[in-house]
Structure formats: structure tokens, C-alpha cells
Amino acid sequence: MASKRSAKAGGLIMGGGFPVSIQTMWKEPLAPGQLDAAARRIEGLAALGCDILRFAVPDLEAAKTLGLLAARVSMPLVADIHFDWRIALACLDEPIAKIRLNPGNIGARWKVEEVTKKARDKGVPIRIGVNAGSLPEDLRDREDRAGAVVEAALREVAAFEDLGFTDILVSMKASDVEETIAVNRAFAARYDYPLHIGVTEAGPLIPGVVKNTAALVPLLKEGIGDTLRVSLSADMESEVVAGREILAAAGAGRAGVTVVSCPRCARAGFDTHAFSARWSSRLYGLKKNVTVAIMGCVVNGPGEARHADLGITGAGDKVIIFKNGQIARTIRPEEADTVFEEELSAFE
């Protein structure tokens, strides 16, 4: 089951049966002078499918800068805060849509209470995030690591519930696939707070995409997970594209393109790698369900392109454009981009 409770960050609802949202995290320092560039990059992330974006907020100045950015973009922005409750209070003076903070990391109950009071006043939800890699001392060496992670999350949840604050989301992350699945299943079986799912510190691009897919697809198919982040040692755009593809593979995807393209071999008369790379952001920006086939040769190309809404395939020294299973045009390779552009615009 998807979580019954929900949390609202700006215009985005997580949980309550709403579509699973995709998030990523800003990876560079955010200087006040860079807000134009940041806003443009956020537009690009939105086009790729990003719904909500998190920023580390290490000090009061960063809270101010993030507030300025939040005021000029429509995407809900999240402030990630460690150690200092005053930063959380400062963020709550800004148009920030969500906070990520653990009460156990803030310390004294009165400090946490100041934060929850203000968050409630402002209608801002807080995500609790527990990492298997940084558990409290007494849970650290428990044999049952998954149980320890859930227990750590429950302690944080209890600290908020004791203060009457329940506008929360929970994430429990591990760097291991099976542990990620186990902790989220265990939590979802007993509690109905919205879940933010992901594999943490998943490694470089390929291992990270494999681990996140292996962990998140089974969870999503079981209806577990209300928002997701694919953590990669790679750029934000890759995290968003991976999130989007994982949702699609789990049958929980939104409208958008499916690109079918061949791996290239010595048969290829048409450079599918270069063509795919050149067209990738344009294709991923499509908001309709479209299958586009980019194929290299006559062995598999025409067959696979037949099932696509739009297909382009090499065939000897020619390039063939397919539409809805029919050959639409036979062109020269140097015309490929221009003609593809024309055909693609029909789907935009």
C-alpha cells in the first residue's frame, strides 16, 4: 500500500496515494551571486522530471541565500539541516517548502520544540532521515542491522510525536540493496508516515544506478515509497533521469519518452551513440508517452522501430525514418538531425 498519510511541500503532495515524486540534492555551494544560474539549472531539472530539490544549509547565511532562490523558482526547495536549530528557524522565515532534520541531531528538547512549533505555524513538513552508516552508539553493533535502522527512525519519530508534531516524512537508507528493501518493508508494514526511499552512498554512476534500481523497483511495485532520490556520485541530472527510469520500470512512471536504442556493433551504419547523446535532453523533456527507437542497422533496426511511435535506423548508406510502424521517409545520414527535429516536433 502507498502511505495513507501525506505531507505537503509547497504544491507537492507526498504520500496519500499521490504519484511518487522524484528529488535530487544540490551538490555545490550556493553563492548569492549565482541565483540566476541556479534558477536556470532548476528549470532544466524540472524538465527532466525533478519535483523537489534539497540543499545542505550549513549556516544562517546559507538559509538566507536558499530563501532568495526559493522565492524565484516554482520547484519546492528543501533545507537539509544538521546540529543547529537556529538554522531551521531561519529557514522557516524563508519560503522553503520542507525541512530535513533529525531531532536527535539537534539536542535539547526545547530547541526541537521551537522548530516544530514554527514548522506547524508555517505548514512546513519535516523529513527524518536515518542512515545505516551513522546509527546511535547503542544500535550500531546490533546483529539485526535492519531492525536497528528502523529502531533509530522510530526514536526520531517519537521525539516529534511527543511534541505533537506529525507532519513528517521518514527515510531509512542503507548502502546495501537487501537492507534498504528490508528496512522500508518493516517500517511500511507498521507505520503510515510517507516514505522517502533510496540507497545511500550507492557509489559511482553504474553501480549506483544498479543498486538503486534493484532496491527501489521491488519496493515501488509493493506500493512502498512516496518520494525517491537516487544518490549517485554523479551529477543531479543523472540522479533525476535514473529516478524517472526507475519509476517507469516499476510501472509507476509518469508520461514521458521511452528511448529504445541499440548498443551499436560492427554492423552499424549509423552512429546511434552520438545521435542518442545529442538528442537526449530534448527527448527526456517530452511530456507525452512516446516511444522513440534509435537503431543502427538493418538486422534489428527496422523491426524494433516498427513498434515505436518514431524511429530512426541506419540501412546501408541510407537512414530510414519510421512513424507508427511504417517507413515514413528514406533520407541521407547528413539529413538525420534536421528531419528528426521536424518529426519530433509533432510530439511536443
Add this chain to the structure above:
Amino acid sequence: MASKRSAKAGGLIMGGGFPVSIQTMWKEPLAPGQLDAAARRIEGLAALGCDILRFAVPDLEAAKTLGLLAARVSMPLVADIHFDWRIALACLDEPIAKIRLNPGNIGARWKVEEVTKKARDKGVPIRIGVNAGSLPEDLRDREDRAGAVVEAALREVAAFEDLGFTDILVSMKASDVEETIAVNRAFAARYDYPLHIGVTEAGPLIPGVVKNTAALVPLLKEGIGDTLRVSLSADMESEVVAGREILAAAGAGRAGVTVVSCPRCARAGFDTHAFSARWSSRLYGLKKNVTVAIMGCVVNGPGEARHADLGITGAGDKVIIFKNGQIARTIRPEEADTVFEEELSAFE
């Protein structure tokens, strides 16, 4: 269940309960003058985990060149042949370990029989490969696409069995995740030929890795699949690393490194992306089970690095090296590579 039958390609056994092997396909033309470079690249692929490597063989000259290459590398090489049985016969005169060819693609029964006779004499298995995108005319528009793919494979199998040739492997590929799972499950439930599994034309790097992981991990967990290829519109090395990570995620992996690294955020005092990228081929060449953590900051770094055999993490303006959960050394960032090299060599 893993297949009971097996097929032997050079020194590699696929099926029969042997470990699932990883393959990729050469993506450029192979010129006779490039054999030194090709042999070096194959060594690199072997270090990453590649067990067997396929080449398109479009003509008789290519068969000769592939033979020359096969004679100088220890990795079993596979000849991928379409349309012309004489190319298959020529490959069987060379030290080529396996052939990929469909009888239905060759034509007359006597031509196929010449191939199977010679393959039997030489002890060379043949893989049948069916793609959902290029089914025979009469199966093409069947409502039950998965059933049509299995039916197409069975026709090819029957053509070989009629000639008494059963040293075969089978692949049935689709570009859709659920279809890939369905066709392989259906086949494995009724037949025990070794299965080569993969998603075909899976698209660019990230979508391709997601689709292959989503399809292959469940199959491998059910014991279906004896050899795999991750088809990507990306380089061969990426296909091999993805295959390796998929096996690991399915619990079917061999010894090797697990890299835990953080996605970097504005907190990071240490550039984990650049460090990971710099060390990646060295790390993936490790043949022992080692967990290496490459972390940026003090929030999660030391915690996660504690569970790793070797860890490096930023901490303020210092870098800390962990070994087996203990701080081993505190160093300056500019010493990171030299010290990491020293520590890593203990695991080689």
C-alpha cells in the same frame, strides 16, 4: 532453477549450475592491423569481469581476422553471424569458441546441417537469439507478445534438434522489462537449455542500466540465466561493469570490490566524484571481496567508512583513512592519492 544443461565455450561453461558469466559485444570494426590494441582492450575487459566476448562477423575476411585475434587472447570469442552459412563454416576453421546464429536466418536445411555438423566436430556451441523486435511475419502481430517470442525461439531450437544438434544456448530479448522477465520465465519453466539473458536495445546508459537491472535481478534471483549481456548505447566497459553490479545485486556475484561513495553535497570537504573516477578501474580490477568507502564529509563519512575494509573521508580540512572500522591515519587532502595507493595495495 539454474539450467541443468550446459554449453562449453573454450574454457567457459555456461549453465549446469556454473557461475553466471558476463559478456559484451565488440562495437567497432576489427581491422587486422589493430589486433595488438584489441588484445590489450580485451585484457582490460577481463580485469573488469568480462568472461566472453562477441563480434559481428559480416564477411569471410572478418572471420579470418577474428580467428587471428582468438588465437592470441585467452578469453573465449563468439562469432555473430547473419544470413551466410559460409561465414559460420569459416569461423569453425578458426579457434572461435562459440557461434551465434539462427537457422531461420540461414535458409536451406542443408546449409544449416553443414554448420551443425562442423560445430559438433569442433565442439563449438551455437546460441540462438530471438529479438521481440524482429519476429517472423506470422508471429509479429500476436496479441501475446511474450508467447510469440518463446514460440519463435522454439522454432529455431526445433530446427537444430531435427538435425540432432543440441549443443545450444538460447536468448530471447525484448526492450521491455516485463516482457523480458515473462519470456525467460516461460522458457525456463519448460526447457533446460542454458539461457543468455538481457534486455535488448535498452537505450542510453542510465535507462539501459535501469531496465537491465529491473529485468535481470528478479530472473537471476529465481535462478534463471546462465550468461548475461547488458546492452547499452555506451562502451563495452560500461556493459561489463553493469553486468557485474547486476550479478552482485542479485546475490550471484563473484569476489570483487564494493564501492560505497557519497553523492557529494555542499558540505563536502573532499571531492569524492573526482577521487572515485580516478580510482575506478583500479578498484574494479580487485579480485578480493573488499568494501571501499569514499566519503565527502563528517556527517555520514566516518559512520559509513566504519563498516568498510578501507575508507577515505573528508573531515574539515583533513582527510581521514579508515581501516576495518578504525581511524588509521589523518592526512592532508593533497596526500590522499599517495596514501590511498599504499593502503589499497594491501588488498591486491
